[in-house]
Amino acid sequence: MDIEPIVVEAGPFQSIQRIILASGSPRRCEMLESIGLDFEIIPAPDECEPEPEDHETPEEFAVRAALAKADAVHKANKDAIVIGCDTIVTLDDEIMGKPSGTTDAMMMLSKLVDNTHHVISGCAVYHPSSPRPECFSVSTEVTMGPQPLEVLFSYIETGEPMDKAGSYAIQGKGGFLIESISGSYNNVVGLPLARLVQCLQTIRAIRPRAMMTR
Numbered sequence: 745m746d747i748e749p750i751v752v753e754a755g756p757f758q759s760i761q762r763i764i765l766a767s768g769s770p771r772r773c774e775m776l777e778s779i780g781l782d783f784e785i786i787p788a789p790d791e792c793e794p795e796p797e798d799h800e801t802p803e804e805f806a807v808r809a810a811l812a813k814a815d816a817v818h819k820a821n822k823d824a825i826v827i828g829c830d831t832i833v834t835l836d837d838e839i840m841g842k843p844s845g846t847t848d849a850m851m852m853l854s855k856l857v858d859n860t861h862h863v864i865s866g867c868a869v870y871h872p873s874s875p876r877p878e879c880f881s882v883s884t885e886v887t888m889g890p891q892p893l894e895v896l897f898s899y900i901e902t903g904e905p906m907d908k909a910g911s912y913a914i915q916g917k918g919g920f921l922i923e924s925i926s927g928s929y930n931n932v933v934g935l936p937l938a939r940l941v942q943c944l945q946t947i948r949a950i951r952p953r954a955m956m957t958r
């Protein structure tokens with residue numbers, strides 16, 4: 745029997761430094777793979793995720809949480825580019841992370857439906873050439889239509905909401921909830937890819953695979 749070789753498809757970029765993704769999120773991993781990068785995955789421990797504080801904006805909190813994840817991994821890997829990321833949902837003044845259980849998921853979803861919220865992803869990127877990480881956040885506006893409670897119950901029963909900020913996945917079975925978005929789709933899925941690629945190019949962590957010669 746012939747064995748088919750595994751063909752790794754080249755993406756538009758290549759890593760030119762050691763890169764570590766300080767996240768266990770399979771979505772973030774898939775996005776970095778999709779652009780062709782070689783990287784290691786070292787998830788930050790769950791305990792390092794902070795709680796929001798009264799004085800900070802949701803953007804500041806998302807960046808602080810991303811920084812905490814990047815920090816935890818950077819300490820033991822000072823020769824590498826370390827990417828930390830955290831995604832939250834905000835509705836009015838409320839910050840929603842991942843639900844603590846099905847009741848919490850129901851509370852979140854019943855507030856999000858028939859309403860417009862923001863998904864904010866904070867990013868912190870450590871690089872060996874500077875003691876200060878690059879930090880930024882990206883916000884995407886998401887509008888959901890109305891849904892009867894039994895639809896929300898049925899969706900929660902699929903289990904999909906349990907590891908997602910705001911208790912839904914735009915990229916999965918929860919896609920039916922979404923009426924419209926304004927801003928980056930990848931940002932909702934957990935990684936502000938366009939902004940991160942700009943950042944990684946600026947700090948010379950990655951470059952286009954095809955380098956033009958003049």
Ligand SMILES: Cc1cn([C@H]2C[C@H](O)[C@@H](COP(=O)(O)OP(=O)(O)OP(=O)(O)O)O2)c(=O)[nH]c1=O
Nearest residue numbers: 767768769830831908909912913914932933934
């Ligand atoms: C709103 C939304 C969130 N999410 C996900 C993105 C994030 O993975 C998750 C929010 O949790 P995070 O704490 O940002 O990340 P994580 O726990 O998955 O991974 P780690 O802490 O190791 O970095 O919610 C979706 O996948 N789809 C969506 O539509």
